[in-house]
Every structure is written in structure tokens, then in C-alpha cells.
Amino acid sequence: MLRRSRRAVTQRPRVLSALAASAALTAGVVVGGTLVSFAFARKVVTPVTRRLADTEVLGIDTKAQTITLRRSPDTVLPGRYGLFVNGTHEYLKLGALLTETERTATRKLLTEVEEGEKVGRAATFSGWYFVHPGELHIPYREVSIGSTVGECPAWLFPAPSGGDAATWVISVHGRGTTRSETLRAAPVFRSAGVTSLAVSYRNDGDAPRSDSGHYGLGATEWRDVEAAIEYALANGAERIILMGWSMGGAIVLQTSLRTAYPDKIDSIILDSPVVDWRTVLGYQARELRVPSPVTHIALRQLTMPTWSRVVRSGDAISLNDLDIVTRADELTHPILLLHSDDDGFVPSAASRGLADARPDLVTLAPYVEARHTKLWNYDEKRWSELLRSWVFERGLGSERVS
Template sequence: MARRMGARDTLGIAAAAIGLLAAGVTAAGAIIAVKFARQVVTPPTSRVEDVRISAVDLASGEVVLAASDDSRMRGRYGFWFEHESGHVRLGDVVAEDARLVRRRIERVDFGRFDRAARGRVNGWYHLGPWELGHAYENVVVETALGPAPAWFVPAEGGSDRWIIQVHGRGAKRQEGLRAVEPAWEAGWNTLLVSYRNDGEAPESEDRRYGLGGTEWADVVAATRYAIEHGAERIVLMGWSMGGAIVLQSVLRSEEVRERLVAVVLDSPAIDWVDILRFQGEALGFPRGLGDVVSRLIGGPWSGGLTGLAAPIDVTDLDPVARADEFDMPMLLMHSVDDGFVPIDGSRRLAEARPDLIEFEVFEGARHTKLWNHDPERWTGLLRGWLERSAEGPERIQEEAEIVG
């Protein structure tokens, strides 16, 4: 049920509007900034089907898509269509020109693909742990807001080593399924968790993202669950905004650091100011709008505009500024062609702590699609990292010194 606007909200809107105008933002610019700010912190309820389907030939097992950055991507992907009522697995590109891209169809999971007109490419590929060929359990992590569903995939023969997967903004647990196989091969249990406002875990009162500033508490709960179930060594892995969540949990919780031996980050959200600038320009908004949005969601009177229960000071979420507080090795993977979260923040974090961070740069992969683009390299990096992490952070450091 929508919350009714009260006098305090009205004052907040007025104060925020005055603040934007005082900062030199036009009335039109203020409207755009408010819309963008709300979009940033509001969990999406639907996704844009931005790829046009030109032809589907189920007999030959091929589909022709309108050419775009997404449809041209090399590798294997999931593809949702008809407002997520249908799903297929797409194989690699067969042929392309300036207008069209022909791809293999690996499998139609459900829906009438032959009748679909539009869809969207998804990097998840796997729909659930039941597809991986390993035993798994549906479990529940007790958070401060209530029970949050999770998947647990145990290593063969059992293990006291756990890797906890934290998905990104607008995603769900399926995002981390690509990491299960290399973790299983390295002898690690995998816990794929949900967190507040992701559509599976309990909602917060404001039903808004905290960009890592609130969700980290649910990672603490997941860590507690792992320890209560026998974890002696823990690795946290975060995807996109999940990376921001993981880093905030490390910085803010001694409980998380107690048995943490390493961190893995895939296309992480490091610098929110930089991300908002990049995304604003990518959407065709006026230059500098990202800075306005950063001030807006951090303003004391912005709740009436964004729906946030408390302001988000994005500068407080910058891990580079607190890089000297980290003391565990990190594997950081990012693509120069990300297209959504610029690689610059990852570069700065890696440069701030070269003694701890192994920085692996990919080319040609878009956001959180490193596995899809180059599964052999990505899988080898993660499996090797976990094999070394099984021996503790000292082993990872020894390897880094040898390579260096």
C-alpha cells in the first residue's frame, strides 16, 4: 500500500526543490534529477525488453535479432521475452552485419519464442541450482527484517569452507549460479543469498535500496548463518551493487571479518558518484546531472522526493577512501567495456591496495557478463583463487608476491 504524503514530506519536497534551484539547476533539470534519483533507489518491478526479434527459426535453431551492444555480445546468455513469461538460452553469434545479428538457440525453456517480438539479454543463463547437477537445499537466513530465502550447494563430502554469493541491483540469487561449479570443484560450499527489497527477502519500511549502506546487515546475517552451520573459512563474493554491499559489510562488521579469508568482486559498484555521472550521460541527461542526483539522495529533506527513509551520503560508501582498513586479499574482475558501471572505480581501488588486490581486466564483456564472454578464463580465475583461499590469506599473498 502506498504511503500517504504528510506535511513533513511536503516540506521536504519544497526544501529539496529550493536547494536544487539554488544550486543552479533549472526547473526542468530538477524534474529530471528527481526522476533519476527515484529510479536509482527504487527496486525495479519490470525490465525493459530492449532487443527486437526479427525472426525465429526453431527448425534450424537460430534467431535473428536487431543489432545492438547486447545482441552482439559473444558467449552464452539467457533471454527473457513476453514480459518474462518466456525464456530461452542463446548461444554464440553465428553471423552479423550493421543491422542484424544471427545467434544460435540452445534451448527454449518456456513460452512461445516463435511468436515473440522483443526481449532482453540476461547474463544469468542458469535458472536455478537444480540445473547444475549437484545436491542443493532451500534454506532460510534469519535477518533483522525477517527470514530471507537462500540456496545452499554443499561441496562433495562436506566442507568447512563457504563462499557467500551476493547478487546485484535488480538481480536475484540466480546471478551467482555461474560461480557454483568452480566453487564446487575447489571444495567450497556455496550460499546464494537474498537481501532486503530484492523481491525475495523481506522489505524494509521504505522499500528502497541503500546502495550498500543498509543491505550490508543482511550479509552479516548470512555470515552468521554460515558460521552456525560449520563455516571456518568464508569468502564473500559480490556482483555489481552486491560488491558494494560486500565491501560495506567488511568495513562495518567485526563479525563478518572474524572468519573471512578473501573477497571476490565481479563488476563491482565502487564509486557511486562516478556511476551516477556515467549512467546519467548514457541516458542522454545533461552533463553533471549525476552530481545533482548524488546531492539529492543525500540531502536531509530528500525523503519526500525519493521515498528514502534516511538520506544516502554516497561519499560515505566509497571504499577507496577507506582502503587502508582492508586486510584480506581480493580478486577484482571488471571489463573495460562494462557499459553500466565504469571500470574507473575498480582501477582506483586496485591502485590503492596493490598489496591485497589481484585486478583482472576483461575486454569485450559487458556488465556482470564476464563468465558469459570468457567462461574458461573467468572460471579458472575463481577456481584458482578459491583453491589458494582454502589455505588461508597467507597463501594468496605468497602467490601474489611470486607473480609480482
């Protein structure tokens, strides 16, 4: 007669318990990973309603009119910038970097702050500089562009007298910003003798909300840029240059590939553009220390119809369609591409990949340390000359009004 080993009998519950614990842990990891991926995917397509602080105000000297910020790669850049703050002022214009330490950066204040005025500690360092077109001291008017989501406001800067009124530049801002981001370019294009139009698009806070209320990462917003093209053509434009910053670059590229008016587009200018969303989202996930499997799930959630409804991104987003490096052979318009290798938000790798794939179309103007969409701020003279030269080399504009 065989006897069971007591040891075997007593170990069985332990084995079952271990298996149960392992299964529970695995389930927890799966559920937790899914929730994290859900949050990440939803964040990508959710319009930004509050600016995230990326620096701190450590002190203000009202007599010297200087401000000291927590040091970061952005706050020590040369040039003019803006600072979103809380308190008496909502926005401060900043001038030259005066002094820096390992922890601080002190800059000249170009917006006067008087003694007793309150400025909150949390702040957002910005490359906008200009907030309203009235600050540019050039002619402009408010216009409205009819799109499928409704009337989208825009700022129109007409060509100067004696200029090339038949050439229009349509300027498209990036994710989480407004058309104010594009104001830096308006005086440059006016000096080149052409008209420019700073547009808004669905869900950006200025234009109407879409049914989903979420970004399409360029897959839906391009329709509002096409509406801007139609507006331009109806008001005297014969040739269009599309210019996009950051996600605005992705929108512009989608417009060039999908519009019914490709023959009206002369060329494209891109500043710190999103050329491939997988590259961008993968980089940002690594910066946030999101595990690779979770990032993979998040990207799948954006692209699958069932999950896209859960994430509330509206229709599923085809990241393949938004990968312009892979689709480089489909491009037909010349591109001036400006990108800094230390971007810190949108890696320049995809931009360089696009330039390598289409050297016949893409003129790459690389920067080394100008960060994300701060190329004008970092070196205004070079940036402005690159844009002006591009217009003239295309046989457009008028140097007589310079």
C-alpha cells in the first residue's frame, strides 16, 4: 500500500497559494498597465486647458527689473521669451539672460513689474513672446473662416503696398497653444512682401469644438487648414505656403497629402515639427518612465476603433498615415525644415529621417541648442533670414518692400 508523503500533502496548498498569488499579481500588472496606458493615450488627445508649470519664479528685483527663475535648459537660452504666471500679471516678457548659477537663471524683465504687484511661484517658460497681433505694429484684421466644425477665427496680415498679394502663408500653431504662437512669423512674411494668415483649428480653445472634443493629431485638423486655403483662394490668393509649428507641422503635412488643392500649395515650412507620432510618443513615454509594453498598449488604444471610443479620441487614429518618413515618397511639395537637436519634446530624429529620405524636396536647417519651437527666440536673425530667403528663392514675394 502506497502512502502519500505528508510533505507533498502539506505543500499542495502552498503551491496553489503561490499560483493564485502569481495569477493575482499578473492580473494586477495587466490591469494596472492597461489603466496607465489608457491614461497616457487619453492625455495625448486631450486638449490642454491649463498650462503646466515648467519653472519657478524664485525672485523679482523691481528696481533692477530682473527676474530669477529655476534653471532649466530653456530658461538659460539666449534671446527674448515669455513667461506665463499667476497674480497681477498673466504674462511677462523676458529679455536677455544676465546671470546664471547651477540652480538659477536671472533675466531682464521687459514687462514692468512694480513693487507690491504679486507674481506666483509656478510659471511656464514660453517661446511665444507676442500674445496679440497689436503688439507687432503692422496692419492686420480679424477674420472668420468657415469650416465643417463652424467659424474658426484667424488673423490676416495683408501684403504691403507693392508686395506680392497673390502669395499667402497659412500659419498653423501646435498642440496646447493658440495662433499667438505663430505671431513671430507675421512681420517676417510682411517684410518678404506676402500675405500671412494665422489660423485656429478645432479644439484649440479659439475654434469650435468637434464632436469628440479631442485632437486627431493632424488626422482631423487638416480639414480646418483646407478651409483656410479655400478662404485664401476666395480672397485673391493664387499660391499658398503652409507653415506649421510642432503638431501644426503634422497638420500641415496631412493637409498637403489630403487636400483637394495640392496644385495651389507652393511649398511648406516646418518649425520643430511632428513628422512621425510614434517617435514623439515613444520619446515622451520614456521621459515619463512609462514602460515600453504600456506605451505599446497606449498606441494600440489610439489606433483601434473600440479602444479609441474608450479613450475618447473620436475615430481611430492611423499612426501609419501620420508617419511621414514612411510616406516620404508621396510628398510633392518643397519643404524648409527647421529643428533643434536638443528639442526636448519632439525629437529631431524623424525630421532628419525625412530629410534623408527626400533630399530632393527637403532643405534641413538644423539647430544645436534652441529647444522646442524656440528657434526664433534663440536666433531671430538667422530664423527670419531663413524664412525670407525661402520665399525669395521660390520666386515669390517682393524684395522691394524689405
